[in-house]
Amino acid sequence: MGKKEALLILLIVAVLGNAIGIKEEEEEEWWREREEEKFGSKERFLMVDSKKVIETEAGEMRVMRGPISRILDKAMHIGFITMEPKSLFVPQYLDSTLILFVRRGDVKVGLIYKDELAERRMKGGDVFRIPAGSVFYMVNVGEGQRLEIICSIDKSESLSYGTFQSFFVAGGKYPGSVLAGFDQDTLATAFNVSYTELRRILSRQRQGPIVYISDTESPRVWSKFLQVKDKARLSKVADNNEDGEESEKNKRWSWRKLMNSIFRNENRDKSKKITRTGKSPDSYNLYDKTPDFSNAYGWSVALDETEYHPLGHSGIGVYLVNLTAGSMMAPHVNPTAAEYGIVLRGTGTIQIVYPNGTSAMNAEVTEGDVFWIPRYFPFCQIASRTGPFEFFGFTTSSRKNRPQFLAGASSIFHTLRNMEMATAFDITEDDMERLLGAQYEAIILPSAEIAPPHKEEEKKRRKEEERREAETETETEWERERERERERERRVDEVVGSFGRNLVMGFA
Numbered sequence: 001m002g003k004k005e006a007l008l009i010l011l012i013v014a015v016l017g018n019a020i021g022i023k024e025e026e027e028e029e030w031w032r033e034r035e036e037e038k039f040g041s042k043e044r045f046l047m048v049d050s051k052k053v054i055e056t057e058a059g060e061m062r063v064m065r066g067p068i069s070r071i072l073d074k075a076m077h078i079g080f081i082t083m084e085p086k087s088l089f090v091p092q093y094l095d096s097t098l099i100l101f102v103r104r105g106d107v108k109v110g111l112i113y114k115d116e117l118a119e120r121r122m123k124g125g126d127v128f129r130i131p132a133g134s135v136f137y138m139v140n141v142g143e144g145q146r147l148e149i150i151c152s153i154d155k156s157e158s159l160s161y162g163t164f165q166s167f168f169v170a171g172g173k174y175p176g177s178v179l180a181g182f183d184q185d186t187l188a189t190a191f192n193v194s195y196t197e198l199r200r201i202l203s204r205q206r207q208g209p210i211v212y213i214s215d216t217e218s219p220r221v222w223s224k225f226l227q228v229k230d231k232a233r234l235s236k237v238a239d240n241n242e243d244g245e246e247s248e249k250n251k252r253w254s255w256r257k258l259m260n261s262i263f264r265n266e267n268r269d270k271s272k273k274i275t276r277t278g279k280s281p282d283s284y285n286l287y288d289k290t291p292d293f294s295n296a297y298g299w300s301v302a303l304d305e306t307e308y309h310p311l312g313h314s315g316i317g318v319y320l321v322n323l324t325a326g327s328m329m330a331p332h333v334n335p336t337a338a339e340y341g342i343v344l345r346g347t348g349t350i351q352i353v354y355p356n357g358t359s360a361m362n363a364e365v366t367e368g369d370v371f372w373i374p375r376y377f378p379f380c381q382i383a384s385r386t387g388p389f390e391f392f393g394f395t396t397s398s399r400k401n402r403p404q405f406l407a408g409a410s411s412i413f414h415t416l417r418n419m420e421m422a423t424a425f426d427i428t429e430d431d432m433e434r435l436l437g438a439q440y441e442a443i444i445l446p447s448a449e450i451a452p453p454h455k456e457e458e459k460k461r462r463k464e465e466e467r468r469e470a471e472t473e474t475e476t477e478w479e480r481e482r483e484r485e486r487e488r489e490r491r492v493d494e495v496v497g498s499f500g501r502n503l504v505m506g507f508a
Contacts (some may be wrong), residue, residue: 043363045352047078047340047370053163056208059083059140063153063163064370066340071374073338074315074396077153077163078370081138083107084146086213088173089138090205096164097154097314098130101286101392103344105147111280112137118280125287127303127318129310132157135169139213150342151392154314172205284308286320286392297327298383300446305398317395323348323383328447330408331380337397339373341381348389353378378406383446410442 047064054061077431079098083089100109102122109128110119112135121141122128130136132154140147153164171177179187180202188198205211272303284303290297300321305312317337322330331351341350343365350371352360365371373379375396383389395401405411413421413436422432439445 038273043361044436045350045374046363046365047372051163054173054209056210057084058087058207058212059089059210061210065163065182065208066155067372067378069374071377072372073375075155076340076396077149077155078342078394079149079153079163081149081151082146082208083138083140083149084212085140085142085144087140087210088213089210090168090310091135092166092168092170092175092209093133093135094130094164094166095132095158097132097157099152099154099311099314099316099318099394100126100128100130101150101318102126103150103392105140105145106142107147107149108139108141109136110139113280116279120280120283122283123285125285126283127286127308128283129281129314131313150338150392152316154316157251166209168209170205171209172201172203174206174207177202177205273323281308281310283316286318293443295441295444296324297441297446298329298388299325300444301328302401304400306400311398315396317398317401318393319395319401320392321381321390323381323389323444325387325389326385326447327389328382328445329380330411330443330445331378331406332403333378333406334373334375334395334401334403336375336399336401337395338375339393339395341373341391341393343369343371344390344392346387346389347384348391349382349384351380351382361484365504387446405420405443408439408442408445457501 011338032192035458042137047067049065050062051065052060059082061082062080066072066076066078077096081089088279100122102124104124106124107122108119109122109130111130112118120128138147138149155164166175167178168175169178171180182190184195184198191198193454195457237461284307286301286303289303289307290303292299292302298321301319303311303318305317307319311317319339320346323329331353345367347364347366349364351362352373354360360377363371381389406413417432417436419429422429425432427435
């Protein structure tokens with residue numbers, strides 16, 4: 001290969017390299033612009049896309065759609081379920097895994113777990129996992145109390161492009177049961193009932209996915225449907241071996257147990273209430289857990305797979321934070337997971353920072369608001385001075401989260417305290433020691449000066465700081481000018497002195 005050809009190839013490579021570099025920069029700029037278009041300049045990390053997916057007289061379910069972003073490692077929706085007293089969320093299975101958190105009230109959750117009916121009676125603060133594809137139901141068993149549940153909706157197993165897809169195993173006209181999609185001959189043969197009985201059962205329900213359970217009207221239709229000709233159905237497996245017969249019997253009877261459990265009288269003797277049946281893992285109560293951190297300014301709780309192993313199947317963690325009025329969770333970074341938060345009580349401020357050190361969001365939030373924090377992005381939460389600030393949420397990792405704090409007595413700067421850090425800030429090591437020694441508290445800090453409501457105070461404070469900075473800058477400039485003047489005088493003196501000495505030497 002000649003020199004000209006080699007030179008031409010090098011030129012082409014250089015041009016292509018520059019083009020690729022420009023393209024990457026353009027893509028980064030395009031991504032940033034799209035992100036800013038998608039989210040408001042001040043509230044881009046708040047989830048505001050809300051959809052009511054269920055609404056009946058007995059309750060509703062609202063879903064906050066998770067953001068679609070390149071900086072988010074796991075897509076997740078947040079669901080809010082409200083059920084009136086003595087109501088039922090009819091049996092169904094979903095194409096998404098749910099992590100339930102009981103915000104308020106008492107609920108009985110039943111689900112098919114390893115071919116058996118498992119029931120759990122849960123109260124406020126309980127966390128429970130319902131796997132995708134598992135048939136479940138929920139009953140509000142609180143006496144005259146509305147049930148409120150917050151849940152994560154994991155889209156990793158979903159078949160749908162929307163929020164999630166329900167497959168109702170029980171229903172009628174509304175909601176429609178998946179049974180109705182089969183041929184009538186097939187269903188009549190499968191259940192060993194007449195066409196008339198089948199049509200009557202599959203056409204009665206019209207109230208929706210969340211319905212009231214009447215105390216006076218027993219569910220005679222379902223009971224009769226489940227009990228019809230049990231002996232005839234069981235006789236069909238008489239020729240099977242004993243193990244096979246037992247297995248098939250358990251599978252069929254698990255469905256019977258499911259329906260009978262839903263519709264049995266809820267006013268039975270209170271002393272005989274069952275809070276646990278079946279093999280399914282128990283729920284876990286966050287309010288009963290000893291705080292992972294606590295001081296005079298608040299407390300925090302984190303739940304991972306080491307303490308509640310069902311979370312490991314979904315790769316999702318749970319946390320709960322309570323800040324006293326005016327306090328703050330110190331600025332920190334989550335190096336292993338993104339974070340979703342739901343404000344349970346009070347008002348506060350969420351501040352998030354871009355990698356380049358500019359503000360990504362500084363927004364006030366109140367009860368019911370949902371926010372998300374990308375992995376690696378520094379952030380902090382600040383409680384209003386009007387009262388406590390409590391928020392609950394999910395993380396996209398079920399492993400133990402080890403946040404790195406950027407301020408406070410346990411910040412990473414205390415670990416990195418050395419000459420290199422002082423040099424990086426362009427300050428002396430004594431200045432670094434004073435900076436780090438000023439804050440005695442760790443993780444949850446007092447922050448009354450910047451706690452909302454603080455808009456007017458913040459404006460005054462900033463104006464005062466700007467005035468002081470301007471005065472300092474003016475004084476500094478004067479001092480620099482005086483120093484320059486002194487330097488000029490010193491040089492003039494040196495020149496004059498040198499000239500005088502030379503003149504005297506010449507005369508001598």
